[in-house]
Amino acid sequence: MNAVEIRDLSFKYKGSKENILKNINLEIKKGEITAIVGKSGCGKSTLCRCICGLIPRVYPGKLSGDVLLFGEHIKDMNLAQIVPVVGMIFQNPSTQLFSPTIEDELAFGPENLCVDREEIGKRMNAMLEVIHMEDYRYENPNHLSGGQQQLIAIASVLMLNPKILICDEIMSWIDEDGRDVVKKVLLKLKREGKTIIMVDHNTENIEIADKIIYV
């Protein structure tokens, strides 16, 4: 089954002259790691924003074509329906972390969706185990390395339990050791059934991908 299907997708940001995306068609299989590769400025982040619904909800513009998540048109889904399906992690982890402790950071998303405390506790224990950071629960995210911060950013998105994880150049701010840890975590998540989309141009990072899509 396709986790994502894009049909004839075009997009122009409000105020810009040209289409950034032009008639894109692609399919992303459930349970696979798919790398999206293309030259700088070709619209990879824009494509990710369409897949997670930030376009056109947060970034207005002229959108045509279709994005389907597990067969359902994203334009027919509201935010509460999108969040459990797709989550996105960005390049710079420090822009995504704002709580005084890792525990607060991980609880923030599900608390806002009114997930009950017991369930939040269960997810948090599982997440900290996945990223091997059980001992950091009460640490301040600002005191962590770039790699550790990115793991916390991944975990905080996964606390919402999305089926699809979009990683937009998430290795850019991490050193080599950190990248190896993040790659292992992504492979582990794939084994657990997640569909992972990674935008990256480093060949060493995309070696974990099952498929590479050039845009």
Ligand SMILES: Nc1ncnc2c1ncn2[C@@H]1O[C@H](COP(=O)(O)OP(=O)(O)OP(=O)(O)O)[C@@H](O)[C@H]1O
């Ligand atoms: N919010 C926005 N409003 C207007 N134009 C934008 C906006 N965001 C991006 N763009 C433009 O859209 C084009 C594609 O940008 P995008 O970030 O999607 O490309 P990218 O392939 O991810 O680039 P990179 O590899 O450098 O991160 C660029 O010309 C960029 O300036």
